Amino acid sequence: MxxxxxxxxxxxxxxxxxxxxxxxxxxxxxxxxxxxxxxxxxxxxxxxxxxxxxxxxxxxxxxxxxxxxxxxxxxxxxxxxxxxAVRHGRYIQRDADDKKTFRFIRDELGLLVDFMAELYKQDGHKLIGIRGLPRVGKTESIVAASVCANKKWLFVSSTLLKQTVRDKLIEDEYNENNLFIIDGVVSTRRASEKHWQLVREIMRMPSIKVIEHPDIFVENSEYTIEDFDYIIELRHDPDEEITYELMHKNTMFSGSDFGDFGEFEF
Known part of the structure; x- marks a missing residue:
């Protein structure tokens, strides 16, 4: 046996x-x-x-x-x-009321990357939202986890290096094994209807989708928080409040959340 x-x-x-x-x-x-x-x-x-x-x-x-x-x-x-918990010597913090919400702080990026990589390795559709203030490490964690899980990542909308808003994919990008990254702020503030058609097409694919700022994403789309399988919250410290006031005032970020990749070995 x-x-x-x-x-x-x-x-x-x-x-x-x-x-x-x-x-x-x-x-x-x-x-x-x-x-x-x-x-x-x-x-x-x-x-x-x-x-x-x-x-x-x-x-x-x-x-x-x-x-x-x-x-x-x-x-x-x-x-x-x-x-x-056994691998890292501590439990991931989970919301007591919402069991699909997991909390991390900046000092736990290694744990966060390992956790997301394990989610990425699972087959089929999975919708993951990640909350956090700018430059806390959201994008670097998403990409580092993609590398750990041996997944190709594609930015559908992003503020990495320069603003990215895509309205189409090339043929080989329509791959269920790819990981699609969407910035909820950029998609809702700077995108065209063609971009949203692409977003809806990607959302129907049986693949992994990661959405930064999921609350702003659902405010301006037909999707709801209930559609998400996991919500990840990333803070600089446990008491930090994640607020979208600054994002509502500014329609575009300068720079990105992309941090120092020297923290990770690929």
């Missing part, structure tokens, strides 16, 4: 020498392999496990619930957030 991955997370109740060794020995006796282990929060550890059968996991759960040194918090098939 093919082995199956599981995610185990537990909170340490009594931290003593040899605790991790005890858990590792238990997993070994049950013939469950540890793929990755890391601290995922203060006082918590996360593990990616490989098991041959669900019965092994049931037995593991029963034993873990009898231990007074730890409290098991999760034992499930791993979600993307679980994989990111």
């Amino acid at each position: 093919e082995k199956k991955e599981w995610y185990l997370e537990y909170e340490i109740q009594k931290n003593r020498p040899g605790l991790l060794g005890d858990i590792s020995s238990l997993l070994g006796m049950l013939s469950i392999n540890i793929v990755t282990i890391n601290g995922v929060d203060e006082g918590r550890r996360g593990m990616l496990l490989l098991a041959r059968s669900d019965e092994q996991i049931v037995r593991l759960e029963l034993i873990l619930r009898t231990m007074d040194t730890i409290q098991m918090t999760k034992l499930r098939e791993p979600k993307l957030r679980d994989r990111m």
Whole structure:
């Protein structure tokens, strides 16, 4: 039988020498392999496990619930957030009320790029919106994640280097594996009807679309926030307010959000 991955997370109740060794020995006796282990929060550890059968996991759960040194918090098939937590040693922050909204700060660009790259690798249509003030790192993160996911990116509208507003694609750009990037401000303030015809055509394609400033995009189109699969918020610091007042006053940005690519190795 093919082995199956599981995610185990537990909170340490009594931290003593040899605790991790005890858990590792238990997993070994049950013939469950540890793929990755890391601290995922203060006082918590996360593990990616490989098991041959669900019965092994049931037995593991029963034993873990009898231990007074730890409290098991999760034992499930791993979600993307679980994989990111083990890989980076911390959980991605998610909105408590809107489960499709994920929050990052500028210091977490590496985590953000890894998260978006994993989304890009998934097959089929996916609509991703990214909120953030100018020059916080939105465009650099989108492009860096494209490189990590081995995806070709195409700017449909953008303020990168110079303003881009496209109203057609060439033949080889009509590729479902391409990633299409749309700037909601540029498309709604500077675009023609031909551009919007192209946007609608792209939106119907079973491909990845990333829209910067999704709130302004939906204000001026037939699309809604509910159409988005993921909303990403990027701030300089956790308390920064993302406001569109400046964008409403100015119909065009000078410069772009494109930052220093020296932070990433492609």
